[in-house]
Amino acid sequence: MSQAAERAVVLLSGGLDSATVLALAVSEGYACHTLSVDYGQRHRIELRAAEQVARAHGVVEHRVIRVDLGAIGGSALTDLSIAVPERAVAGIPSTYVPARNTLLLTLGLGWSEVLEAKALFIGANAVDYSGYPDCRPEFVAAFGQLASLATRAGIEGRAPEIRAPLMAMGKAEIIRTGLALGVDYAQTISCYQPDVAGRRCGRCDSCRLRQQGFSDAGLEDPAQEPPPFTIAASGR
Amino acid sequence: MSQAAERAVVLLSGGLDSATVLALAVSEGYACHTLSVDYGQRHRIELRAAEQVARAHGVVEHRVIRVDLGAIGGSALTDLSIAVPERAVAGIPSTYVPARNTLLLTLGLGWSEVLEAKALFIGANAVDYSGYPDCRPEFVAAFGQLASLATRAGIEGRAPEIRAPLMAMGKAEIIRTGLALGVDYAQTISCYQPDVAGRRCGRCDSCRLRQQGFSDAGLEDPAQEPPPFTIAASGR
Numbered sequence: 001m002s003q004a005a006e007r008a009v010v011l012l013s014g015g016l017d018s019a020t021v022l023a024l025a026v027s028e029g030y031a032c033h034t035l036s037v038d039y040g041q042r043h044r045i046e047l048r049a050a051e052q053v054a055r056a057h058g059v060v061e062h063r064v065i066r067v068d069l070g071a072i073g074g075s076a077l078t079d080l081s082i083a084v085p086e087r088a089v090a091g092i093p094s095t096y097v098p099a100r101n102t103l104l105l106t107l108g109l110g111w112s113e114v115l116e117a118k119a120l121f122i123g124a125n126a127v128d129y130s131g132y133p134d135c136r137p138e139f140v141a142a143f144g145q146l147a148s149l150a151t152r153a154g155i156e157g158r159a160p161e162i163r164a165p166l167m168a169m170g171k172a173e174i175i176r177t178g179l180a181l182g183v184d185y186a187q188t189i190s191c192y193q194p195d196v197a198g199r200r201c202g203r204c205d206s207c208r209l210r211q212q213g214f215s216d217a218g219l220e221d222p223a224q225e226p227p228p229f230t231i232a233a234s235g236r
Numbered sequence: 237m238s239q240a241a242e243r244a245v246v247l248l249s250g251g252l253d254s255a256t257v258l259a260l261a262v263s264e265g266y267a268c269h270t271l272s273v274d275y276g277q278r279h280r281i282e283l284r285a286a287e288q289v290a291r292a293h294g295v296v297e298h299r300v301i302r303v304d305l306g307a308i309g310g311s312a313l314t315d316l317s318i319a320v321p322e323r324a325v326a327g328i329p330s331t332y333v334p335a336r337n338t339l340l341l342t343l344g345l346g347w348s349e350v351l352e353a354k355a356l357f358i359g360a361n362a363v364d365y366s367g368y369p370d371c372r373p374e375f376v377a378a379f380g381q382l383a384s385l386a387t388r389a390g391i392e393g394r395a396p397e398i399r400a401p402l403m404a405m406g407k408a409e410i411i412r413t414g415l416a417l418g419v420d421y422a423q424t425i426s427c428y429q430p431d432v433a434g435r436r437c438g439r440c441d442s443c444r445l446r447q448q449g450f451s452d453a454g455l456e457d458p459a460q461e462p463p464p465f466t467i468a469a470s471g472r
Contacts, residue, residue: 065304065305113334
């Protein structure tokens with residue numbers, strides 16, 4: 001990566017979508033700085049996955065910010081007393097984390113400002129998704145508007161562009177795009193409730209969307225059981 | 237407070253402005269839930285002040301969320317290697333924390349959603365202020381727009397109203413308003429760089445704005461030296 005490359009902050013969860021987004025940002029020539037947020041999610045093994053994905057794509061720097069969203073609760077992902085649904089539900093499922101993507105983008109925006117980054121990437125997707133309100137294009141557009149007003153960079157006319165390149169893609173298309181860019185999906189984990197060894201449940205929304213995506217793409221999911229990383233380094 | 241009172245989330249920093257906002261929210265009859273964010277600020281003694289102010293105003297519940305903004309740096313308030321300016325500067329001073337108010341509002345928005353709160357209060361003020369971009373009315377309006385798109389509550393037409401009742405008030409007016417509502421400003425701390433005993437520096441922007449406010453109001457600042465709280469419970 002040449003020193004003159006523009007910087008981008010890429011939100012990286014350790015899942016399939018954000019790994020693809022990182023590959024896209026790298027393919028555009030950005031010097032990528034990846035950010036994971038440890039918000040007390042059940043599936044913290046994904047933080048290990050994110051680290052590994054970041055390394056594989058040669059990012060400039062990978063950082064983790066810890067935010068204790070368990071303090072406000074309200075989601076099956078941050079409150080162990082709320083069950084993860086194991087079949088499709090009507091409406092927004094209990095795995096919805098209040099204001100999660102706003103939080104991720106906000107932390108990314110703050111870091112973008114420090115880095116003077118040109119773009120801030122998020123893996124939001126409104127096709128094969130769980131119906132979360134903060135995955136929709138109108139949400140991302142409103143955040144872009146906010147970013148231009150909220151920061152010093154915005155006032156100076158250089159707020160980062162908020163990029164959600166997967167927004168209109170189906171899961172199979174995302175997978176094909178990532179494979180063409182060299183993403184190793186064996187390094188990613190999508191399950192909302194993996195066991196301590198990192199084995200996916202195969203039943204949650206996120207597992208089902210991933211399985212359907214590989215199946216629609218006519219491909220086999222390369223995920224290993226157990227995965228090539230353990231929960232030890234980031235476990236509770 | 238009757239059980240039927242509508243809920244509000246009030247962002248509480250421990251400073252003069254947010255104490256006044258809390259008093260205003262209580263005076264409107266809201267059942268108030270206060271939120272402080274420990275974002276690694278220098279002046280963490282303000283977290284103790286916030287707790288005391290919350291108690292004095294009989295809030296339903298006071299919570300603290302920890303977010304390590306030091307991980308991204310970029311501000312004199314979160315990075316000890318950057319000096320706090322001790323006189324007025326041109327432009328936005330180094331005490332500006334990238335995306336800070338966006339972060340505070342986002343955490344408040346998430347909690348509002350869990351509580352089904354009707355309103356989310358912030359002490360942002362664009363009159364006697366430090367020129368931070370995220371204290372301006374257009375920022376608060378853009379956040380309200382985002383809130384209506386970002387959350388389940390928003391989709392269901394019951395996003396909390398984002399309230400910044402001090403926005404157009406001068407500091408003297410804020411002080412008079414708070415005093416009329418029984419705020420004890422001795423419980424608040426405004427300094428960006430108090431010493432470990434909580435003694436204010438008297439030179440930072442925040443100290444100067446406070447002094448000017450009391451002086452314009454023809455009043456004496458009741459702040460005690462040292463203040464009636466210590467850094468022990470929330471110190472680094």
